[in-house]
Amino acid sequence: MQQIPANLHLWNRCHECGSQPIVGQRFECQTCPAGPDRDLCSGCYARFLGGLVKHPKLRRGSTLFDNGKHHFREWQGVADPEQLASWLSVPETTAREPQVPNAFLLRPELQSGDDSFLGTYAFAIAHERAPHGFLCTALHVLDELARNSGVDCSVDNPNYTGRELPAIVSKVVVYDAFAPDWILAEAGSARRMIVVPNARTGDPEPFCQRDTALFALAPGGKLQLGKLTAGVPSLGQPLWLVASPGPKGHERRTIPAVVVASAPEVLVFRFTAREAPPRNTSGAPLIDSSGQVVGINVGCGGFSDYYFGHAVHAASIHRLIASSVISAGDQN
Ligand SMILES: [Zn+2]
Ligand SMILES: [Zn+2]
Structure with missing residues (x-):
């Protein structure tokens, strides 16, 4: 096995030169929302300071961050070579790929007043605390909406109560991500974001x-x-990321x-395949292999x-649901 350097940022990619992992210092934009266009490697950051690298990366339909005054935070590489070696040493077991039905993987459109934001992905689960189910996604999927509304739901804000975002998210419409024209394939909606006081981005x-x-789903979708599994998946257990691979390959729904x-x-x-997901x-x-949600x-x-x-594993999701504040209005 090749030498594993200690100063790499395993989870980050430079949006300018595409380096992944970023080795050495990483410069993370504090102005841009969480996402793939937030980090620069040290070389590209130096060129950014010299006016040679464009940042922010302008996104289609985005007019939010066009003043160029972006503040970066510097991080040193943190990967632990021994830990990474242990992650590489876990053997694969073969298991039958679970079947994924239509309208399980969802694209969420988050509405706040007159604004709407397209999130990456979401999915729905049945749960006794929500009569029509919960819509689940990662909190950082809402980061652009949160920043646009001046809400900081990160670990940097000790005053975040969990009520700020539910107060401004007026509706979420979800679309079937596996449909050929998913934006035409509305599959349901949620009227309310649930108050989860302990949810945070930025760990x-x-x-x-x-x-x-979490959002309370409306009836009729x-x-x-x-179904959410009970606990934390075990070491060596096979699991699958449900994702839409893009317009060319809609037949493939899971990545082992x-x-x-x-x-x-x-x-x-x-990931089992040695290719980028x-x-x-x-x-x-x-x-998991039975199609139940593990994270x-x-x-x-x-x-x-x-x-x-x-x-976020299933045990944590159960804990967050248990600690959530569900009002009477969420129940119907
Ligand atoms: Zn770079
Ligand atoms: Zn930025």
């Missing part, structure tokens, strides 16, 4: 067990509700992986030809 990767957003770190505070998996899969579900995908990264992801 250091991969220890992100609070990065969860065509959604396929998943194996659990390489499993503890109350962390769930890390290694699709980008921007935050909020997508992870399922919410939060981040992916890679080293050499090995690719990893980390997730």
